[in-house]
Amino acid sequence: MIRRGIDWGEIAPLRLRAREVADGVYAGAHRSARRGAGVEFGGYREYVAGDDLRWLDRRSLLRHDRLVVRQFETETDRTLNLVLDASASMGFRGSDAPGAKFAFASLVGAALARIAVAGGDPVGLAYLAGEALAEPVGCRGGVEQFERIVASLEGVLPGGDARTDPTLLDRAFQFTVRSAKRGSIVVVLSDLLDLPEGAAHRIASLAQPGRVLVVIQTLDPSEAEFPFTGTVRLRALEGGGVVETNAEVARDRYLDALDRLTESFRRAITTRRGRFIKARTDEPAVRVVREVVKAIR
Amino acid sequence: MSFLTTLALAVALFVVAPYFAHRLRRRRAEEQPFAPARLVDPAPPEVRRRAKLEDRALFAVRVVAIVLLAVLGATPLVRCSRLSLQRQGGASFAMALVVDDSMSMSADAQGAPRFERARQAARELLASSREGDAVAVVLAGSPARVALAATTDLSAVRAAIDSMSPSHRATDLDGALVLATSLVSSLPQVDRRVVVLSDLADGHPDGPPLGEGGAVPVWVALPELRAERVDCAVVQADRRGLRVRVSVSCGPGQSALGRDVVVEDAKRKVLGRAAVGPGRAVEVTVLLPSADAAPVDARLSGADAIAADDEAPVVTEAGRGTIAVVVDSADEAVATGGAPVVEQALASLKLDLDVRPIPAFPDRVDDLAGDLGILLDDPSGLTPEQRHAMSSFFDGRGVVMLALGPRAAHAPLGATLEPVLTHAVAWRETTVSGADPQSASGLLAESAASVGDLGASHRAGLAPEDAAAFEPLLRWADGATLVGRRAVGRGEAWVVGLPFSVEASDLALRPGFLALLEAWTRTVRDRAVSKRSVVGVAWTFPGPRDVSATGPTGAVPVSRDGGVPRVVPPVLGLYRIVVDGKVEERVAAPDVRELDLRPRPIAGRAAGHGVGERRAAVDVSGYVSLLLLAVFAFELMLRVAAGRRAAPTGWGAL
Numbered sequence: 001m002i003r004r005g006i007d008w009g010e011i012a013p014l015r016l017r018a019r020e021v022a023d024g025v026y027a028g029a030h031r032s033a034r035r036g037a038g039v040e041f042g043g044y045r046e047y048v049a050g051d052d053l054r055w056l057d058r059r060s061l062l063r064h065d066r067l068v069v070r071q072f073e074t075e076t077d078r079t080l081n082l083v084l085d086a087s088a089s090m091g092f093r094g095s096d097a098p099g100a101k102f103a104f105a106s107l108v109g110a111a112l113a114r115i116a117v118a119g120g121d122p123v124g125l126a127y128l129a130g131e132a133l134a135e136p137v138g139c140r141g142g143v144e145q146f147e148r149i150v151a152s153l154e155g156v157l158p159g160g161d162a163r164t165d166p167t168l169l170d171r172a173f174q175f176t177v178r179s180a181k182r183g184s185i186v187v188v189l190s191d192l193l194d195l196p197e198g199a200a201h202r203i204a205s206l207a208q209p210g211r212v213l214v215v216i217q218t219l220d221p222s223e224a225e226f227p228f229t230g231t232v233r234l235r236a237l238e239g240g241g242v243v244e245t246n247a248e249v250a251r252d253r254y255l256d257a258l259d260r261l262t263e264s265f266r267r268a269i270t271t272r273r274g275r276f277i278k279a280r281t282d283e284p285a286v287r288v289v290r291e292v293v294k295a296i297r
Numbered sequence: 298m299s300f301l302t303t304l305a306l307a308v309a310l311f312v313v314a315p316y317f318a319h320r321l322r323r324r325r326a327e328e329q330p331f332a333p334a335r336l337v338d339p340a341p342p343e344v345r346r347r348a349k350l351e352d353r354a355l356f357a358v359r360v361v362a363i364v365l366l367a368v369l370g371a372t373p374l375v376r377c378s379r380l381s382l383q384r385q386g387g388a389s390f391a392m393a394l395v396v397d398d399s400m401s402m403s404a405d406a407q408g409a410p411r412f413e414r415a416r417q418a419a420r421e422l423l424a425s426s427r428e429g430d431a432v433a434v435v436l437a438g439s440p441a442r443v444a445l446a447a448t449t450d451l452s453a454v455r456a457a458i459d460s461m462s463p464s465h466r467a468t469d470l471d472g473a474l475v476l477a478t479s480l481v482s483s484l485p486q487v488d489r490r491v492v493v494l495s496d497l498a499d500g501h502p503d504g505p506p507l508g509e510g511g512a513v514p515v516w517v518a519l520p521e522l523r524a525e526r527v528d529c530a531v532v533q534a535d536r537r538g539l540r541v542r543v544s545v546s547c548g549p550g551q552s553a554l555g556r557d558v559v560v561e562d563a564k565r566k567v568l569g570r571a572a573v574g575p576g577r578a579v580e581v582t583v584l585l586p587s588a589d590a591a592p593v594d595a596r597l598s599g600a601d602a603i604a605a606d607d608e609a610p611v612v613t614e615a616g617r618g619t620i621a622v623v624v625d626s627a628d629e630a631v632a633t634g635g636a637p638v639v640e641q642a643l644a645s646l647k648l649d650l651d652v653r654p655i656p657a658f659p660d661r662v663d664d665l666a667g668d669l670g671i672l673l674d675d676p677s678g679l680t681p682e683q684r685h686a687m688s689s690f691f692d693g694r695g696v697v698m699l700a701l702g703p704r705a706a707h708a709p710l711g712a713t714l715e716p717v718l719t720h721a722v723a724w725r726e727t728t729v730s731g732a733d734p735q736s737a738s739g740l741l742a743e744s745a746a747s748v749g750d751l752g753a754s755h756r757a758g759l760a761p762e763d764a765a766a767f768e769p770l771l772r773w774a775d776g777a778t779l780v781g782r783r784a785v786g787r788g789e790a791w792v793v794g795l796p797f798s799v800e801a802s803d804l805a806l807r808p809g810f811l812a813l814l815e816a817w818t819r820t821v822r823d824r825a826v827s828k829r830s831v832v833g834v835a836w837t838f839p840g841p842r843d844v845s846a847t848g849p850t851g852a853v854p855v856s857r858d859g860g861v862p863r864v865v866p867p868v869l870g871l872y873r874i875v876v877d878g879k880v881e882e883r884v885a886a887p888d889v890r891e892l893d894l895r896p897r898p899i900a901g902r903a904a905g906h907g908v909g910e911r912r913a914a915v916d917v918s919g920y921v922s923l924l925l926l927a928v929f930a931f932e933l934m935l936r937v938a939a940g941r942r943a944a945p946t947g948w949g950a951l
Contacts, residue, residue: 235331236332
């Protein structure tokens with residue numbers, strides 16, 4: 001079902017390319033930005049205390065009386081770590097949406113996994129909350145890994161309250177941090193709506209040097225537009241609160257609050273050199289995947 | 298279904314219809330899931346409040362307008378009944394209003410206390426009187442009292458009715474009727490009557506019918522007050538250490554089963570609780586968590602006809618009072634072969650007081666705690682410490698009897714009989730053999746003949762100053778005081794001119810001796826302070842000059858009867874009484890008879906035929922029309938103030 005939702009024709013020409021060279025186990029086609037011991041010369045730089053003396057350029061020392069070290073580029077693979085928000089709010093589907101937010105996020109995640117697997121990169125998957133079979137999928141490569149990820153995504157049902165249980169966030173990130181080594185890519189797919197206090201900084205902390213973080217905020221059209229009219233009673237999917245309001249009066253305030261929330265996540269993530277992408281479930285998944293690939297190139 | 302019922306239902310529909318229209322319009326929105334609901338603000342308060350206030354005000358105005366319209370339309374059917382008196386040939390009448398202010402009148406009748414209904418009825422009857430009519434007001438709470446003697450000043454009557462306040466006294470309907478009859482029977486008006494405004498619950502449901510055989514016609518004007526109700530009360534709550542013993546009584550055939558006795562402190566914190574068992578009179582023991590001496594109250598949980606008697610202050614149990622007897626037991630035991638003769642005599646009186654023999658008068662007044670009276674048989678004077686203790690004993694309302702004999706006359710140096718006697722006592726031979734029976738007074742009079750010959754060879758003689766200070770109760774045949782008494786401080790001292798030894802005289806062997814002891818012990822009991830007494834029964838304070846009292850409803854007036862201050866507790870509860878600077882606490886408890894709310898029967902002639910009736914239709918259409926106009930004006934003001942809507946065009950405008 002999820003395979004049918006992925007438009008591979010538009011995404012297939014895109015290749016996941018690395019901007020930074022990862023310290024992976026497997027050699028791949030991605031050029032790593034990391035310089036050090038390797039096979040291809042990468043230039044000189046000033047010696048600093050602690051550098052390996054094996055790479056000290058003796059000729060420069062003798063000729064120019066300067067301490068410089070030689071650098072090399074290495075080829076390595078890049079791990080893709082997907083983190084999907086499977087909390088209850090992700091199960092929401094508005095009247096104008098083609099599917100629930102979790103379904104859309106699964107489609108994007110599976111497409112990214114397909115691209116990564118096609119490029120020979122390992123892929124891992126972790127869930128934030130979730131009710132059933134929300135066990136993480138360890139990082140592996142190969143076509144079978146894509147099948148495992150798709151099977152896992154199909155088996156998970158959104159559930160749980162991430163707002164009242166901050167440990168859900170920690171559990172998901174612990175798994176990701178352990179498996180995401182230098183040079184890996186971490187893609188977080190969430191609506192960012194019902195996350196606990198400080199979630200923005202905890203998500204942003206995944207963006208370490210040598211690790212690329214991409215956060216995709218997935219919203220339903222009704223969440224993005226607030227299309228209600230008259231008096232409405234709205235029940236939160238996490239926390240169970242009910243709000244009765246006049247839609248016309250509350251719309252502007254709601255959109256402002258949503259903008260502030262989005263902006264707080266965007267600021268926290270981009271400050272740490274992460275990428276932030278907004279997505280709506282009624283737009284083509286190809287566009288979102290393409291943006292992700294562009295972002296990590 | 299009568300026309301009036303149909304009309305009432307139609308009016309009700311008219312009133313309810315706008316409400317439902319309002320509710321339908323304001324029906325709740327359907328709840329729907331929305332993940333970011335926490336980002337959505339509830340409707341701004343000012344918007345909701347404005348809508349709500351405006352709607353409700355208009356709604357209320359409309360409802361009132363409809364009700365008034367309905368009343369206006371139904372005015373010919375509306376009759377406001379009230380009590381009125383019938384006149385015989387238009388002549389003036391003399392009326393005595395007997396208003397029951399007893400505790401049973403605290404029960405509700407038709408949504409208001411019975412007493413208030415009675416007061417209202419008194420006002421209605423007064424409204425039907427006119428110049429020349431004489432009205433008296435008698436209160437039927439026990440004891441029956443005259444609130445206002447018969448007067449033709451109707452404004453004074455109105456003021457007397459307004460100043461009446463409910464009490465928790467027992468009911469004395471018979472006494473009140475006698476008073477009321479006597480007040481109007483001597484008046485010049487030919488037409489005389491007594492109007493009883495009472496629930497007739499005087500604790501004698503089997504008594505003779507009320508209004509039977511009286512000289513003045515009696516009209517029981519409020520028969521609707523005669524309703525049997527269930528009432529239980531806390532009649533006693535005593536504390537000893539950690540235990541609080543609470544007595545609960547109910548009306549005949551009733552019980553407080555299923556209710557609890559709750560002991561609470563002043564802050565209403567529950568300290569203990571116990572369930573009440575079956576039975577009309579039940580005693581319950583509640584254990585307190587600590588022996589803290591802070592005041593506590595006992596309360597009966599649940600509700601019944603009278604709430605005021607469901608709670609009572611807990612007083613510390615004092616136990617039975619005692620009489621201390623100081624007798625030289627060696628001499629007396631030899632003479633009688635058992636206990637001293639005076640102790641045996643006291644035992645034979647079967648008093649409700651304990652007799653406590655002590656070897657000598659104590660040096661400290663603390664050793665006399667619990668003693669109400671002290672009897673000293675021929676004491677050989679009192680040391681300064683003993684005299685101080687005796688003075689303190691008198692200050693605590695103690696009563697002392699001194700039997701004077703040879704030892705009293707030969708007291709050692711420094712030992713005197715102050716504060717009873719200020720001078721020395723003489724013990725001398727006498728030729729007078731006995732007392733003068735004619736001089737006996739009070740209880741001593743009956744058996745005074747038995748002390749006409751006492752066979753005494755000696756007798757005690759008081760100094761003239763001391764003799765003058767005593768009120769003689771029995772004299773020797775030559776006029777000297779044999780038995781006398783005088784007030785000392787707040788207490789009382791008795792002296793007897795002979796010791797109680799059978800060797801000195803035959804006094805202890807004569808019936809008059811028992812009469813003497815009985816008279817003295819009665820005085821002891823009368824002066825003893827009982828912490829709890831029935832509400833409405835006067836507390837007297839013989840001896841003290843300055844008395845003030847504060848009860849649950851504030852200051853209580855102190856009256857004087859023969860110079861003796863007396864305080865009558867009008868309501869149940871704790872009273873703080875200051876007697877010559879010393880503070881006492883007393884409790885007014887309910888009269889168990891007042892828990893019987895069964896009404897007394899009334900004679901057929903007391904139904905009011907020819908005396909009074911409930912009548913008079915009142916046309917209220919004018920007032921209703923004015924009110925209706927005011928309501929419409931108010932609605933217009935509301936609309937103008939709102940300034941947003943046009944004039945209402947239907948239910949939707951609500």
